[in-house]
Amino acid sequence: MSEQDKRRVTPFHRALHRPQMIAGGERELMLFSMLIAGGLIVSAMNFVATVLGLIIWMICAHALRKMAKADPNMSKVYIRQLKYGHYYGPFSRPFRVAKSSRIY
Numbered sequence: 001m002s003e004q005d006k007r008r009v010t011p012f013h014r015a016l017h018r019p020q021m022i023a024g025g026e027r028e029l030m031l032f033s034m035l036i037a038g039g040l041i042v043s044a045m046n047f048v049a050t051v052l053g054l055i056i057w058m059i060c061a062h063a064l065r066k067m068a069k070a071d072p073n074m075s076k077v078y079i080r081q082l083k084y085g086h087y088y089g090p091f092s093r094p095f096r097v098a099k100s101s102r103i104y
Contacts, residue, residue, distance in 0.1 A: 019072035025064030026075055033060035 022030040037057035041050050067074050 019068075021068060021072065023061060023065070025061060025068045026072065029064050029075055030061065033057055033064065036060075 020027045034057060037053040037060070040056070041053040043049075071077060
């Protein structure tokens, strides 16, 4: 029996590891933008507010789709980057001569 015949092939399904998206954008942000636009429409109950709410949602949906196309988890990455802000000093490389100490 050859070496290739001994290996077991395991299927790797896309649905198990792809990010959860709604209408092409991150799930939480798309639902939040829908909630804000829907809240504006329902609270005002007139034609102008309906048009304004739909325009706001379309702009948000377009921006969130572009953001998800660049990185499907961009908001989570950004929040994690904010949390680690104190950890990473504002220096480009470790061997750079600093004018001030990194310890705050």
